[in-house]
Amino acid sequence: MAGTLPADPTPWHERRDAGLSDSTMRRTIGTVTKRFSTGQRQVFNGYPEGATAREAAVKAKRQAIRDLDTLLPRLRDSVETNGGQTYLARDATEAVAVVVKIAQSRKVQRIIKTKSMLTEELQLNQALQEAGLSVVETDLGEYIIQQAHETPSHILAPAAHKNRDQIETLFRDDAREKGITPPNSNNAESLTRYARQRLREDFLHADMGITGGNFAVAETGTVVLITNEGNADMVTTLPSILVSVVGIEKIMDTWETLGTIIQQPAMNGIGQRLSSYTTFVSGPRREGVVEGPVEWHLVLVDNGRNLLRGTEFEDVLSCIRCGACLNVCPVFRQVGGHAYGSVYPGPIGIVETPLLTDWRILPELPTVGCTVCHACGEACPMEIDLPHHIIQLRQEKVRRHLVASGVARSYRWWAKMWATASGYQRSLRWARWGQRLYLKQGTLHDAPGIAHGWFVSRNMPPVASETFHEWWLKHRQGGT
């Protein structure tokens, strides 16, 4: 069944214009994405093991997706053997209900979280808050956007659109409200120190932790979390109840295959050989151990993922959320993540958003978000064929009549004319005759139909008084 994803109700042109007119965001996103993509290229230099591992990871992940029907029950068995509880949620509503119920039945009040795109997809925080619970994001980037009441603009770096001055202002407002000492400057160290001091309290008082999961190992029943801040260590050990919310596509069969893929998010996301912290959760606190959660609940979420299996888009489920496709995408760099209106922006978001929801939301994305430059296809470490998927989705829109009928007619007419030599020649003669209306000083300044868009901001030379065809016929006596 199709999944449910949140969608910004603002129309695309407004979202796009908001992005294009936010010069601070464009500068910040430009710097961050360039740093990440340069890092990705550099980290593989002189590290052939990393490249070999990546190739093995692609194979292992593809196989794991094919084997999902056996890996899923195997993972659940392993987790339950370790003393955890498992749940399978078919969609967002079911997933959210499971987590809210766990919290409510255990009289939870304060929740701390690690960064998780899946919980953004499920709008879990919103549901928990509506149920009267306090939820605090403990990843620095997530903490910042939570303070700002915003959503992530980048799947790896959620606050990538914000600069230090904006973050300082947020923290100063927070300090004033709480009556505490504000950060003493806008440098990264004092901002981080401020957040750390604020978060420490939340870590110590929380009665429930929620994590996502970068990978889940079926063999041992282990959820793997990758962070650069160590916050996942705190979230998974301090509160007495731990809930991990993990997409069903995250399952790897064994530790051996985990070994091939574990470096890839950091290598491709930020250009580091390994994330600073890698946290493994394999069960609740065992007898005789003094630390760790008393209960561990693993909520496995489908929310549209199974729809992709067995289709030409199955490779999309291999995504490791490294953000490499966003970092190299020219459109993403211009409009930023929020313009997409989906939890998942950039090339992967263009592809996933319509597919996971069976086109229920944001059907414009494949059309508006891609120049077909193929940079994402080159950058994706999991070899997801993003450029072709985007083109396929455009074709799907044509098939489903999700395009303006006038535009579709233009393309049909164009193909009909240009599929013959005489039609082509005739259409150029017509254009040469018709363009007189739009000529200014020898340059075209406008044209009718879909070509009009070009002329809003650009000129074009006119159709030449002698085309190459005509030149050849005249000067080379008929050519062939």
Add this chain to the structure above:
Amino acid sequence: MKPVQLFVTCMVDAFRPEAGIAAARVLERRGAALDFPADQTCCGQFSFNAGYHHEAARLARHFVHVFEGTEGSIVALSGSCAAMVIHEYPSLIAEDVISTGGTTGEAADWKERAVRIGDRVVELSQWITQFTENSPEVPNPVVSAVLHQGCHMRRLLKANVEPEAVLRQAGINPITMDDADQCCGFGGTYSMTEWKVSTALADAKWYSVKKTIHEHNIACLTSADLGCLLHLEGRQSRLGETFPVMYLAELIDRADQGMLMEKGETDGWDTSR
């Protein structure tokens, strides 16, 4: 003499025939026995990228039909159009045959024909580097040009040394700009349907070009793809600016004729031709 079929592309044909004429001269000077199959139209990439695959397939079949009866290399005056024929035609046509009621046998037959055509297609600078005696680089290039490498040249054809090599052979010093791997924003009809983003990308590209012009002594902006160049030129024309923009073969043709000279004498070349 090497037989060459010239595939000029619709954009060169209609909007910049001089670029095609220059390419014809450049090819013939390098030993091409040139022919121009006059029934050629357009490769169909505009439609393909926009998702109109049946429409694109009609043009693809026409292309295959036109070039099938000819001999030798098919030299495309665009890396992007060359990539379309080489990489997309076989499956595009085969899928269209099936979806319009053809048999799998017919689809396989068309696929094979498309592959055979694709095998013969090269972009102009590829042909020059592959099929001509490598002439030595001119030791003291008189002119520098900012080279914009189109996305499909870069990522689909992976022709990342050829344009530079042919420019150097012609005595032109190719300069790479900052963020050279970023798209210029053209993207076929994307430039029309999503003109705002497309224009923002053109402006970002011009920003990089201008930074390069400022740092080096640059005569013009050049590329192996006229689509990108018309987009960038069209943008600066609207802004009232006039920095020279030349298709690769136009630049080489001038170099061949000894028309390039030191910057300062003129604006980089003699345009009185």
